[in-house]
Amino acid sequence: MNPTNRTAAALPAPRYGRRLKWAQRRAAAAFLAPAFIFLAFVVVFPLGQAFVTSLYRIRGLRSSFVGFDNYVRTVTDEAFWSSLGTSLVFTASCVAAHLAIGLGLALLLNRVTVARTLFRIAFLMPWIIAPAIGATIFLWMLEPQFGVINYLLQSVGAISEPIAWLGRPWSALVSVILVDVWRGVPFMMLLMLAGLQTIPIELYEAARIDGATPLQQFRYITLPNLAYLMIVGTTLDIINTIRHFDIIAVMTGGGPVSATEVLPVLLYNTAFRANRLGEAATIGILLLGIVLAFSIVYIRAMRLDRDGGRD
Amino acid sequence: MIKSLKRAASLGSMAAILAAAPALAEPVTIEWQNINLTESQYEPVWKHMVADFEAAYPDIKIKPVLVARKDHWTKFVTAAQAGEAPCVVTTDIAPAAYNGYIQSLDALWNAEPEEFRNGWSEDIMRGVRFDGEVYGLPTYGGIYAEIYNRDLVEAAGLDASNPPETFAEYKTWAEALSGDDHWATAILGGPTDTTTRVLLSWIYANGGEPFDEDMTESRFAKDPKSLEAIKAYLGMEAAKLAAPGATTTNYLEQTNLFAQQKIATMRNAFWGIAKVVGDNPDLEGKLFVAMPPHGEGAAPATVARQGSVAISANCEHPEEAWEFIKFDAQAKYAIERALKANFMPLRNDLADAPEVAGDEMLSKFLTIGQSAIAYPPSHPYWEDISSGDIVEAVQAALLDPERTEEIFTALDEKLTEKLNDI
Amino acid sequence: MTRSTLLTRTAFWLTLAVALVVFLFPIYWMVNTSLKPSEEIFLSPPTFYSVNWTFDAYFDVLANRPLFRYLINSFIVATGTTIVAVSLSALTAYGFTRFKIRFATAFIVFLIFTKMLPETLLIIPYFQLMSKLGLINTYLSLILAYSSFALPFAAWILIGFFRSIPTELDEAAMIDGASRLDIFLKVVLPLARPGLVAVAMFTFLLAWNAYVFALVLTTDADMFVISVGVANLVGEYQVEWNELMAAALVGAAPVLVIFSILNRHLVEAITAGALKG
Incomplete structure (x- = not known):
C-alpha cells in the first residue's frame, strides 16, 4: 500500500496512439457497462416509474394525470413538514450518537490486547441481527407491564411505576432513537476501528515524548487522522438513517400521534394505509431530493469528483 | 433502452419457464x-x-x-x-x-x-x-362483548351473575376492580383499526351516531351522545381504571393483560377468549360474557x-x-x-x-x-380513517384528556372533508 | 504497576464491560426468552435464567414451520446476490481505477443515487417490473433486487481497495502480453481478496436480513426466505415470544457464524479501502 505506487495512473494513452486509445476506451466501457446497465435496469426504471406515478392521482387501478398537483398538495400539507422535522431529529440524533459511541468503543477496543476477535464480534452482533428482529426484541423488552426494562429500572429505583415507553410522543421518539443507536453503533465502530489501525504508533510515541496528554493526543493525532473516515462514514450513515424504515415500522408504526412518523413511514402509510400511491411517490421523490443533497457532501468528502476516480 | 428492456423481458420469461419446469x-x-x-x-x-x-x-x-x-x-x-x-x-x-x-x-x-x-x-x-x-x-x-374474569370479579366483592348494564354501573364495577398494579380494563389506543372498533362499540352503546346515514359527515364531537361516550370510555385511563399505556394497546397487549390477570374485563370478540385461555389455561371456565354496558336511556348495542x-x-x-x-x-x-x-x-x-x-x-x-x-362502515377510505385519523384522535385525547372535545371536533372537520373527497 | 495505571486499567475494563452488557443484553434476552417454557414468558418479575429451560420452543417452531426450507432459500438468495454484486462491483472498481473515465463523477453520483432510494418507494414499481418479466416467486427477482441495493456500497469499498493495488503490476503483466481480462482475473483479483471477502460479507448480510421485497415478491410458501418466515410468526393476537425468538435466532445463526469466522477481513478491507490508500 505504498502511495507512490499509485501515481502511475492508467496505462499511458498518448504513447500508443489513437487506435489504442480507442481500444482503451472500449476496454473501460466493457468493465463499467455491466454494473451500469444492471443499475439502469433495476433502479432507473422503477425510479422513473415512481416519478411518473407522482404526477398522477391514483385510486387503485384508476389514475388521472395531475401534473405537479401532488407536489403542491404534499408541500402544503402540515403532515409532510412535521414528518420532515421528525426525520431530521431522528437522523441527527442517531448519526451523532452512532459516531460518538462508535468512536468511543473503537478507542476502547483498539487498546484491548486479549480476545480481540471475540470482543469485536460481540460488539458487531446488534448490527448483524436484522433490524426488524432487533426492533421486535426491544418491543418485548419495553412492554410496560411484562417488559424487563421497566422491571430493571423499578428494581434499582429509577422509576416508581411502569412506564409505557412507546405510549408518549417524546419517550417513543427517544426509544426508537435508542434502538437505532444500538443497531447503528457497531458499523461506525468498525469504520473507526479500521481508521485507528492505520494511524502509525510512532506518532503517539513522539507525542508522548513531547509530553502531550492523552487528550491532546486524541485532539491532535487521532481526530485529524480519522477526519476523512468520519466524514465519509457520517454521510453514509445519514443516507442510511434518513431512509430507515424497519425499526419504526415495527415499534410504533409512526405513532403515537405521529410523533415517530419519519418520512419513509409517512410514505408507507400514505401508500398502503391511505391508498394514495401518487402522493406516496411524491413524498419519496422529495425525500430523494433531500438525500441527494447529502450525497453531494459525500462525493466532495471522497473527492472523487476531483480526481475522476484515479489519483 | 426499449430494446434492451425487451430483450431482458424475453430473458426473464425464459427464466420463468425454467423456474416453472414441471408445468404440464x-x-x-x-x-x-x-x-x-x-x-x-x-x-x-x-x-x-x-x-x-x-x-x-x-x-x-x-x-x-x-x-x-x-x-x-x-x-x-x-x-x-x-x-x-x-x-x-x-x-x-x-x-x-x-x-x-x-x-x-x-x-x-x-x-x-x-x-x-x-x-x-x-x-x-x-x-x-x-x-x-x-x-x-x-x-x-x-361480535364485541364484554368479557369478564370471574375470579377477579368475585375477589372484588362483585356479583358475577349480575354484570353492569349501564355506563354508571360499569364505572362502579371498574372502581372496585382497580388497584395499584391492576385495573378494571384496558383502553385500545394502538395503531390499528381495533382502536376504532372498540371506540365505536362504546359510542353505539350510548345511542351515538358518529357518521350520518350516507357517510358524508363525521359527528364524533358534534353528536353529544357520541362525545359523551368517548369521554366516558377514554376518561377511564386518567381515572386509573384502565391500564396505562393505552396508546400502545391493541389486541395483543389487551389480551396479554387479561390473560395475566392484570385487568378484569376486556371488550373483545369470541376469538379473544381462545387467545387468553391459550395464554393462561387456568382461565378455562372462569370467564363470562355479557352485553357491553350502555348509556343512560340508550338501547344496548355493540359492533360486529x-x-x-x-x-x-x-x-x-x-x-x-x-x-x-x-x-x-x-x-x-x-x-x-x-x-x-x-x-x-x-x-x-x-x-x-x-x-x-x-x-x-x-x-x-x-x-x-x-x-x-355491522363494522366496517362502507366507505372507500375506511382503512385510512379507522387506523389513521381516528386512532390519532384517540391517542391525542388519551394524552391530553382536557382537550378531548377540541380534538374530536377537529377530527370531525378533517373526516368530513375526507369522506367527500372521492 | 503504579496506582494510577491500576486505576486507569480498572476504569478501562469497567467501561468496556458496561458497554458490552448494554449492547449484548437484548441478544441475551432473545436467547433467554427462546429457552423459556411458555408458562414462564409472562412471569413477573421476569426470570433472567430459567431453571426449567428447554428447547421446546425450537422444536415447536421447527415442527410447525419449514424453517430449514426458508434457510435454504435465504442461503440461495444471499449467495446469488453476493455473486452478482461482487462480480459487478469488482468489474466496476477495476474500470474505475485502471482507466481514465470521462464521466467518473456522473457515474459515482449515479451509484450513490441508487443507494439512497427509500425502499418503500420502490416496492410497487419493482413488483411491476418483476411481474412483467415473469420473475415473481423466483430467486432471481430477489437476487436482482438486493444486488441493486448492495452494489453501490460494494463498489465504493472495492474502488478504494483496487486503488491501493499498484498499477505497475498491470503494466508488467501487459508487457508480458496478458489481456485486460487476464490481468483483472489473475493479478488484481487475488490481491484484492480481503476486500472482496469483506464486500461479500456486507452483501450477504444485507440480502439475508432484507424483508420488504421478499414479502411482496414471493407468494409461494416454498419460496419464502427466513425473514418472511420469521415475520409470519407475529400474529395480531398471538405472539409466542419464545418461538418467535427461537426462530429469529435460528435465522440469525448462519450470518453470526459467517461473521465470526471472517470478521477480521472487515476491518482489513475498510482500512485498505475507505482510506485513500
Missing part, C-alpha cells in the same frame, strides 16, 4: 390470500377444508398465500397494482372495490339458488355491497366486525374461485371455524345448529350479536 397440463390453480392463515388455531381447520375441496374438485388446486397479518394489505395492493393479485382474498369490500382491485360478483351471486342466498341476512349482505353490487361473501364475524372474502379483478378463473368461496362458506366449515378457531359464523342458519347452540359461550355471543351494528 395442470389443473387450474387458485391463489388464496387470507388474513388469518398464519394463525395457529385456524391452521388445522383451513388445511382440512382445502384438502376436502381439492378432493371434491380435482381440476382445481388451491394455493394458500401466507402472510403476516400486518402486511396482508400491502402485499395484496402491490400484486393487484401489477394485475397479479391472488384470485381469492379476504378484504374489506369498500376500499378494495373502490380501488378496482376486486370484481363484482353480482352475476355469480344472483345465479345461485335462493336457498343458498338465504344463508345470509340482507343486513349482513349490505357489508359486501358496493355501489349496489355484491363484491364478496361474508365469512366470519367478530364482518370479514368478507372477494375475488380479485385480475382473476382469470372467477367461476372456480367462486366454487372455492362457496365451499369454504358451507355451514360445516363455518361451524368448525367457530368451534376450533373461534371465528364467529355469519350465516344466519347456524345459530340453531346443535354444535353452536350447545356451546354456551358461542350462543351467548350470537345473542349479543343481535344488537350489533
